Amino acid sequence: MLKAYDVIVIGAGHAGCEAALAAARMGCDTLVLTMKLENIALMPCNPSIGGPAKGHLAREVDALGGEMGRNTDKTFIQIRMLNTGKGPAVQALRAQSDKGLYAREMRKTLERQEGLTIREELVTGIVKGGGNCDMGSDGASPRFLAEPRNDMKDRSWDGTGERGWFEDREGNGSHPRFFAGRRNDRLARGGGIRLETKSGERYVGRTVVLTTGTSLAGKIIMGERAYTGGRAGEPAATEISRSLQELGFVLGRHKTGTPPRLDARSIDFEKALIQPGSPTPLHFSFWGCDDESLRFPAPNPVYPAGPELGWRSQMACYLVSTNAKTHEVITSNLDRAPMFNGSIEGVGPRYCPSIEDKVVRFAHKDSHGLFLEPEGWETNEVYLQGANTSLPEDVQEAFVRSIAGLERAEILKPGYAIEYDFVLTDQINATMESKLVPNLFLAGQVCGTSGYEEAAGQGIVAGINAALKVKGRKPLILRRDQAYLGVMIDDLVTRDHFEPYRMLTSRAEHRLLLRQDNADQRLAPIGYEVGLLGTDQYRMVEEKRDRVARELGRLDGTYLPQDGSMDARLESRGLAPVRKAVTAAEFLRRPEVDYNMALALGLGDWELNEECRSQVEIEAKYREYIARQSREVERIRRLEEQPISGDVDYSKVRGLSNEAKDNLSKFLPLTVGQASRVPGVGTSDVSLLLVHLERNRERVKVV
Numbered sequence: 277m278l279k280a281y282d283v284i285v286i287g288a289g290h291a292g293c294e295a296a297l298a299a300a301r302m303g304c305d306t307l308v309l310t311m312k313l314e315n316i317a318l319m320p321c322n323p324s325i326g327g328p329a330k331g332h333l334a335r336e337v338d339a340l341g342g343e344m345g346r347n348t349d350k351t352f353i354q355i356r357m358l359n360t361g362k363g364p365a366v367q368a369l370r371a372q373s374d375k376g377l378y379a380r381e382m383r384k385t386l387e388r389q390e391g392l393t394i395r396e397e398l399v400t401g402i403v404k405g406g407g408n409c410d411m412g413s414d415g416a417s418p419r420f421l422a423e424p425r426n427d428m429k430d431r432s433w434d435g436t437g438e439r440g441w442f443e444d445r446e447g448n449g450s451h452p453r454f455f456a457g458r459r460n461d462r463l464a465r466g467g468g469i470r471l472e473t474k475s476g477e478r479y480v481g482r483t484v485v486l487t488t489g490t491s492l493a494g495k496i497i498m499g500e501r502a503y504t505g506g507r508a509g510e511p512a513a514t515e516i517s518r519s520l521q522e523l524g525f526v527l528g529r530h531k532t533g534t535p536p537r538l539d540a541r542s543i544d545f546e547k548a549l550i551q552p553g554s555p556t557p558l559h560f561s562f563w564g565c566d567d568e569s570l571r572f573p574a575p576n577p578v579y580p581a582g583p584e585l586g587w588r589s590q591m592a593c594y595l596v597s598t599n600a601k602t603h604e605v606i607t608s609n610l611d612r613a614p615m616f617n618g619s620i621e622g623v624g625p626r627y628c629p630s631i632e633d634k635v636v637r638f639a640h641k642d643s644h645g646l647f648l649e650p651e652g653w654e655t656n657e658v659y660l661q662g663a664n665t666s667l668p669e670d671v672q673e674a675f676v677r678s679i680a681g682l683e684r685a686e687i688l689k690p691g692y693a694i695e696y697d698f699v700l701t702d703q704i705n706a707t708m709e710s711k712l713v714p715n716l717f718l719a720g721q722v723c724g725t726s727g728y729e730e731a732a733g734q735g736i737v738a739g740i741n742a743a744l745k746v747k748g749r750k751p752l753i754l755r756r757d758q759a760y761l762g763v764m765i766d767d768l769v770t771r772d773h774f775e776p777y778r779m780l781t782s783r784a785e786h787r788l789l790l791r792q793d794n795a796d797q798r799l800a801p802i803g804y805e806v807g808l809l810g811t812d813q814y815r816m817v818e819e820k821r822d823r824v825a826r827e828l829g830r831l832d833g834t835y836l837p838q839d840g841s842m843d844a845r846l847e848s849r850g851l852a853p854v855r856k857a858v859t860a861a862e863f864l865r866r867p868e869v870d871y872n873m874a875l876a877l878g879l880g881d882w883e884l885n886e887e888c889r890s891q892v893e894i895e896a897k898y899r900e901y902i903a904r905q906s907r908e909v910e911r912i913r914r915l916e917e918q919p920i921s922g923d924v925d926y927s928k929v930r931g932l933s934n935e936a937k938d939n940l941s942k943f944l945p946l947t948v949g950q951a952s953r954v955p956g957v958g959t960s961d962v963s964l965l966l967v968h969l970e971r972n973r974e975r976v977k978v979v
Contacts, residue, residue: 281307282746283739284471284481286399286516288316291487291720291731293382294342295739299485300392301341302743302807307479308386309397309471311491311510316394317347317382320507321534322659323375323651325560325728327358329779331368332760332792333729338561339799341808342736343385344729345560350570351377353591353653354553355560364894365787369560372593374572374652400515401472402484402523404713469715483742485708485717486516487735490532492697492722493517497614498690499668507694517697524712527697530776531620532726533630533664536672537689538648538682540578540656545594547681548648552582553590562796563813573653594648594681598631601678602643606635609671620666620693628726628778630664630693631675646679657688666693698724701768702943707751708738708765711944717742723768726776733761740806752806753946755916757786757909759799770943770953788898789905793890797821824891827881831861831896834879845877864896915962916949920969929968936961 283299285292288310300306310316325334325348338345352371359367386394469484491506491513504512517527559565567588575581575591582592606613613632614620629637634644647661665672669690676685701723703711708723710716719738720731741751754762763784768777781787790798800817803809836842836854843853851868860879863869871893874880884892895902926932926940935956945951948969952962 278470278478278480279307280468280480280482281305281393282481283307283483283485283742284309284469284479285485285487285739286471287487287489287491287720288386288394289487289489289720289731290317290344290728291489291735291738292485293317293386294337294344294732294735295485295487295717295719295742296386296392297343297389298341298736298739298808299743299746300389302740302747304391304743304746306392307481308392308394309399309473309479310394311396311398311506311513313383313394313396315379315507315510316386317379318507319373319375319378319728321532321728322649322661323373323378324370324649324661325352325373326368326370328366328368329760329781329783330727330729331358331370331560332781332790332795333733333764333779334560335369335562335792335795336759336761336799337729337732337736338563339795339803340736340740341803341806341813342732343382344732346563346565347378347382347385348373348560349565350381353572353575353650354593355558355590356551356554357558363788364791364793364898366781368781368792369558371560372591372649375657376652376655397477398474398511399471399513400474400519401470402486402516402519402713402716403470403472404523405468405470469713481715482746483715483717485719485735485738485742486722487718487720487731487738488513488516489721489731490694490696491516492520492527494694494696496692496694497620497666498692499612499614499666499671501668502614502619505694506696512696520697520699525703525710526700528700528724529695530698530721530724530726531693531695532628532721532776533666533691533693535631535660535663535665535691536676536687537651538658538660538676539686539688540576540650540658542684542686543648543658544681544683545580545648548594548596550580550582551593551595551647553585553592555583555585555587557587562800562817576650576654576656578656579650591650591653593650596646596648596679596681597643598635598646598675598679599643602675603635605671605675605678606632606667609667610636612668612671614666614693620695628664630666631662632665632667660691663691664693665691667691696721698722700724701773704769705944706753706765706769706946706950707741708734709741709745709751715742715745721776724773724777725764725768726778730764730777730779733764737761737765740808744806752802754802755949756784757789757913757916759795760784760790763790766950766953770945770950771955786905786909788901789909791894793887793894820888820891823884823888824895827884827888827892828861828895830881831864831874831879831892832859834860836860836863836879842877849873849876861896861899864893865899912949915952916947918948918966918969920945920947920951920965924969924972929965931964932961933958940965 282304283306285296285308288308296306296308334344348371351373353374355371358370468480468482471479493514494506494512496503496505506512572589610616615630615632646663649659649661651657651659672690673687676682699718699722704718708717708719717738719734744751756763756766764779784790796817804814836858838854846853864874871880871889926937939954939956943954
């Protein structure tokens with residue numbers, strides 16, 4: 277007998293966790309299949325979340341109702357705001373988490389989620405069509421007979437005669453929403469997607485989300501040694517690669533790597549530059565974190581304590597640097613480096629290269645900075661950030677010990693590279709659903725990306741859209757002007773990628789609109805609409821939006837006095853006296869003025885919380901630039917929203933270049949905006965496509 281579910285998620289890494297939680301929280305009967313229960317939410321590389329662009333993604337996942345931000349806030353050992361000397365568009369949070377605690381807390385969240393089942397299984401096959409399920413006496417699988425969350429059964433209550441069901445969004449009957457169609461859709465015999473497993477158990481899902489990370493035909497490489505594996509200690513999912521190819525998918529090959537882990541007791545921290553955490557409270561989640569209620573172990577005494585930060589216990593990280601001797605050790609052993617001797621076939625991430633790649637590509641540099649980052653409160657394990665390598669272990673030891681402070685360093689785990697299969701993304705839609713197999717969604721490194729945050733972002737979008745498809749609702753497609761998530765997914769599905777994709781702030785053309793501080797205002801309404809956020813969270817965001825708008829309006833109508841009454845206070849802060857009519861908002865736009873100064877001068881509102889004050893300051897200082905980007909977004913919105921049906925034959929669009937025809941046929945964009953970003957599609961091609969679409973519409977009207 278097949279075990280049937282609304283949504284089945286294969287894999288429980290960062291993409292899988294977000295996909296599964298999203299689907300279950302939206303009311304779908306959800307199953308997670310993972311190779312090892314103890315590896316749920318494992319951080320096999322650096323146990324850190326955030327950084328430029330990546331921090332934006334993590335906050336957007338949180339704003340939609342995801343778990344990464346909350347879990348990071350519960351488990352970080354250090355948090356900082358990066359790029360504080362630059363503009364707000366590139367400022368980003370970064371946190372170092374306790375590796376073991378992060379995984380345990382995320383597993384606890386999954387296990388306590390209603391409607392979510394976790395099983396330890398190795399999937400060996402994916403089959404279109406669910407086979408002959410045990411459908412019950414009425415021909416329907418009991419698994420799919422999920423009742424509405426309140427007592428309002430299927431009936432025509434929407435005022436239009438439409439048949440459907442109500443769902444209680446809050447669990448208290450106060451906020452029912454109507455969904456057209458029948459809640460208890462039947463899965464016909466042979467429908468869905470069937471999964472075969474090594475244990476012999478078979479499962480069928482109305483939708484399936486594939487989040488296999490680096491497991492697809494994974495091969496671990498260190499020097500002359502190579503063996504199959506998805507991650508250290510896990511088998512490779514070779515059978516899934518074969519199954520995908522049998523379904524018609526074209527696979528590529530990528531590579532990533534990890535650095536050696538060092539024993540903290542063997543490090544001379546006095547020779548390293550200390551990097552303490554933030555002295556002021558910072559959090560990834562918009563929904564609050566009670567730091568007082570959190571209990572952490574005492575930091576390992578082998579690490580220097582660092583400064584007392586007051587608001588929360590944190591651990592320090594440390595900076596060291598390579599030198600000429602380090603580079604000599606590496607260059608003299610390049611013949612043993614899999615990256616250079618042909619042992620590695622896959623392409624690695626350009627923006628996270630191995631240490632041997634750095635030394636070769638940037639031979640003019642005398643040194644490279646490396647970071648010593650503790651992997652937890654109590655462990656001796658230190659992550660040597662920036663030293664990813666697949667060199668033999670003896671070479672790793674030699675180059676590590678050439679670095680000041682690491683002369684006696686002991687390697688607990690050597691670094692290694694891993695090669696793995698991924699699905700070329702011209703086979704995926706902007707909903708994260710595959711084009712070849714309906715109801716099969718993909719997310720994470722299987723889509724050719726790199727990074728926990730990129731994986732989590734794709735995971736929550738895939739999980740949302742899998743659930744929406746089960747419910748018969750319109751899919752979620754985020755635009756480039758709405759979110760970094762929209763930029764990332766649009767980039768993935770409109771162009772070829774010959775290396776693992778990593779999110780960068782430079783990829784977002786509207787990045788001043790897509791700041792990490794306003795992710796809640798951009799995306800919380802969507803999270804609420806799909807059912808991942810409650811009424812209280814939605815109201816909190818709208819109240820914040822209103823408070824910021826009211827304060828900006830008040831500042832616009834408040835003028836600085838010109839009678840000399842403020843001269844002394846201005847001069848004490850190095851500011852010139854005001855001799856003409858200047859509003860408080862205009863005053864706040866000066867580079868040397870911040871909202872705290874406005875408060876001290878009696879121009880601000882002391883009742884505003886810190887979050888709102890920051891928002892007001894940014895909106896005031898960058899108002900003209902924000903307005904300019906907003907006008908540009910509105911100008912191109914028509915193209916972004918104009919749909920293209922899937923049956924367009926690009927070979928018949930007169931005047932298109934051959935390259936445009938080939939690439940449009942390959943990527944099958946869903947909108948004209950997406951089409952404009954397909955490689956080889958120029959402005960004239962877009963104009964010709966618009967004419968073709970308009971003619972087709974007129975032809976349909978006539979018929």
